[in-house]
Amino acid sequence: MANPQTKKKKKEVNDDKKNIRIFWKLFGAGVLLILLVFLLASWGIFGSLPDETSLENPEKDLATQIISEDGKVIGKFFKENRTPVQYEDLPPHLVNALIATEDIRFYEHSGVDAKGTARAFIFLGQRGGASTITQQLAKQFFTDNVARNTFQRGIQKIKEWVIATRLERRYTKEEIITMYFNVYDFLNLAIGIESASNIYFNKAPSELNIEESAVLVGMFKNSSLYNPRRNPVGVTNRRNVVLSQMAKYEFITDQTKDSLQALPLNIQFTPQDHDEGIGTYVREYIRGYMKAWARENPKPDGSLYDISSDGLKIYTTLDSRMQEYAEMAVDSHMTKLQLEFDRQNKSNRTAPFLDVTQDEINFILRSAMKRSDRWRQMKKAGKTEEEIIESFNTPSQMRIFSWGGDIDTLMTPMDSIRYYKQFLRSSMMSMTPQTGEIKAWVGGIDYKHFKYDMVRTGQRQIGSTFKPFVYATAIDQMHMSPCDTLPNTQWTIPVGKYGLLEPWTPKNVGGEYGGMLSLRNALANSVNTITARLIDRVGPKPVIDLVAKMDVDTDDIPEVPSIALGTPDVTLYEMVGAYSTFANEGVYVKPTLIQRIEDKNGTILYQNIPETRDVVSGETAYVTASLLQGVTEGGSGTRLRHTYAIQNSVYKRAVTGYPYEFDNPIAGKTGTTQNNSDGWFMGMVPNLATGVWVGGEDRSAHFSDTQYGQGATMALPIWAIYMKMCYADPNLNISKEEFVKPEVLTIETDCERYKTSIPTDPEIPDEFDF
Known part of the structure; x- marks a missing residue:
């Protein structure tokens, strides 16, 4: 009989085997x-x-980039602000920061980290997660991130593992790292590392330093929580965690870690929103240009390029530094000019308008109301005119512009229309005469609130800036010299001549007459009588033909002698292109903004070919430029040459007036319209032509006198501030040399032997500090 103990042991063994x-x-x-x-x-x-195709060619909307001549991305068009970079564009410390923080065994696993996964299961995620960089890429790039319950989260995790292993089979580790950096949403319209580094630090990824890389890698944990704009303290702490991880895995030393953790965050937020950043007006012009280009240049398959998602690269002629200087110059001067304009309007009962009746003011405001987006939208929605007008007179919360920053206020839309009418506007364009390359383009004072572009679209009366075209015609056709003299007496062109219905007898500003004036001094001091005599000699049509060759739209310029004093409406874009002819030896080069367009693969889709034409001889161009130099040497532009200590009668103290003191050759011309509504300055050095316009939206909003309303006061300071900054930047190579002189010069330009009978000192405002 078997031993009970033996049976028991045998049963236990069998049970163990069974359990095993x-x-x-x-x-x-x-x-x-x-x-x-x-x-x-x-x-x-x-x-x-x-599928395999989508893995090999993941379809994501790619932003179209606007790139300056100096290689800076100055703007983008996008549905998602994503611009891919290559692995070579990523600095090593950026990659090291990611690996140290997110996946230290990245180069050892095949998409799924077994050790990390086991640790996450055993400790229920308390000692770190198990997601690898490859899994995170799979989650970001290929799966729906919304999981509503535990089961869905489990299924999603399984899908991530499957996709991660596929990714590892198809891509190198470097390609996976690159894709991860390219796809992550860093918030604030920054999708991908290229956008993030530019938006948060205003630099390309390759230029990031270690602590900046740590900030961006730290955002991978939770970009909403670690948002540099909203949580700088949390971002600093998270950055320091990344730096500690880098030290832990010996990517940096402890000493380096300690020194970097002590640094401030130094975020340089540079938004890439359509309404913000530099070049807002020119970017909007490029958008319109690209839409038209896309319609005329379809893809090989017949479909149209989408500038918001096809990842095009638009290489422009703009220089990001000069663009920034131009915007700074406009802001610097216009804030001061607006203060003076506001001061003078304090006693104006019809402010900001002058010389108009109340009925005329009401007409101006009603017209603006009917042109507004609000009116169009309500009309489209089926609202009656009475309902729309009522809404314009109902107070509402709104954010309005001020030079001190936007203001939240309660205001009726009609009151806001009048409020915006009080702001003086400005525009500026700068280009290289020899190539036509536009270097800077400022269409207004603030694109968010004043979207109308006064460079390419806005036509304004140009005043005396038109006179050089009359002089150039006389020089070209009659071989006249700057030294030739004409009597400074009133000149009348009779009825019937040029189709005049009444005699035309222009008057000089200030009513000064008498003596003989050289052409140089007459143009320098913008003497109307001399210009009248010249256009009577050459006739209006040859002058119009001349500017037409310079691409000025002459359809609405009548063949009458009064055009000599600047009655035509012309765009700043046209004026800068026309003036550049004089700096380019008589050859007109059409202003160009787009150098070339490439697709996302670098294939060139468009290459600019400069459009040029001979307009006048090199001698005529040189002599005209010489005449224009007289404006800055002894005329209305003389303030460019000196620092004036002017007495401020309001504060009873001496203040600095125009601290420019240029000593190089400058050809220029001021322009002022009859009621001081438009102020112009066109200024050139041999390799840069720049035009500036200043005025109100409505011509009835203007200074009351020429002291402040003239181009020398309103526009010239912007040119001077801009050029000072350009000259201070040696990398720009802006010329200080003489204008190119023809080898054979038959026209005398040395006018020292001539005398003038009117003062050449410009009138200087005594109550305004520029």
Whole structure:
């Protein structure tokens, strides 16, 4: 009979074997189940997975970049602000920061980190997660991130594992790292590392330093929480965690870590919103240009390029530094000019308008109301005119512009229309005469609030800036010299001549007459009588023909002698192009903004070919430029040459007037319209022509006298501030040399022997500090 103890031991052994068999069966079943689940996931049973084509060519909207001549991305068009970079564009410390913080075994696993996964299961995620960089890429790039319950989260995790292993088979580690940096949303319209580095630090990824790289890598944990704009303290702490991880894994030394953790955050937020950043007006012009270009240049398959998603690269002629200097110059001067304009309007009961009746003011405001977006939108929505007008007179919360920053206020839309009418506007364009390349373009004072572009679209009366075209015609056709003299007496062109219905007898500003004036001094001091005599000699049509060759739109310029004093309406774009002819030896080069356009693969889709034409001889161009130099040497532009200590009668103290003191050759011309509504200055050095316009939106909003309303006061300071900054930047190579002199010069330009009978000192305002 068997021993009970032996039976018991035998039963225990059998039970152990049975349990072991059950364990291995369950384990095998579990493995098979897991394999089955992964197999089902790979077949798409739990939701579609990307196929091989989409893995090889992941389709994502790519931003179109606007790139300056000096290689800066100055703007983008996008649905998603994503611009891909290559692995070579990523500095090593940026990659090291990511690996140290997110996946230290990245180069060892094949998409799924077994050790990390086991640790996450055993400690329920308390000692770190298990997601690898490849899994995070899979989650970001190919799967729906919204999981509403535990089951869905589990299925999504399985799909991430499947996709991660596929990614590892198809891509190198470097390609996976690059894709991850390119796809992540860093917020504030920064999708991908290229956008993020530019938006948060105003530099390309390759230019990031270690602590900046740590900031951006730190955002991978949770960009909403670690948003540099909203949580600088949290971002600093997270950056320091990344630096500690880099030290822990010996990517940096402890000493380096300590020194970098002590640094401030130094975020340089540079938004890439359509309404913000530099070059807002010119970017909007480029948008319109690109839409027209896309319609005329379809893809090989016949579809149209989408400038918001096809990742085009638009290489422009703009210089980002000069663009920034131009905007700074406009802001610097216009803030001061606006203060003076506001001061003078304090006693104006019809402010900001002058010389108009109340009925005329009402007409101006009603017209602005009917041109507004609000009116169009309400009309489109089916609102009656009475309902729309009522809404314009109902107070509402709004954010309005001020030079001190936007203001939140309660105001009726009609009051806001009048409020915006009080702001003086400005525009500026700068180009290289020899190539036509536009270097800077400022269409207004603030694109967000004043969207109308006064460079390319806005036509304004040009005043005396038109006179050089009359002089150039006389020089070209009659071989006249700057030294030739004419009597400074009133000149009348009779009825019938040029189709005049009444005699035309222009008057000089200030009413000064008498003596003989050289052409140089007459143009320098903008003497109307001399210009009248010249256009009577050459006739209006040859002058119009001349500016037409310079691409000025002459359709609405009548063949009458009064055009000599600047009655035509012309755009700043046209004026800068026309003036450049005089600096380019008589050859007109059409202003150009787009150098070339490339697709996302670097294939050139468009290459600019300069458009040029001979307009006048090199001698005529040189002599005209010589005449224009007289404006800055002894005329209305003389303030460019000196620092005036002028007495401020309001504060009873001496203040600095125009601290420019240029000593190089400058050809220029001021322009002022009859009621001081428009002030112009056109200024040139041999390799840069720049035009500036200043005025109100409505011509009835203007200074009351020429002391402040003249181009020398309103526009010239912007040119001077801009040029000072350009000359201070030696990398720009802005010329200080003489204008190119023809080898054979038959026209005398040395006018020292001539005398003038009117003072050449410009009238200087005594109550305004520029």
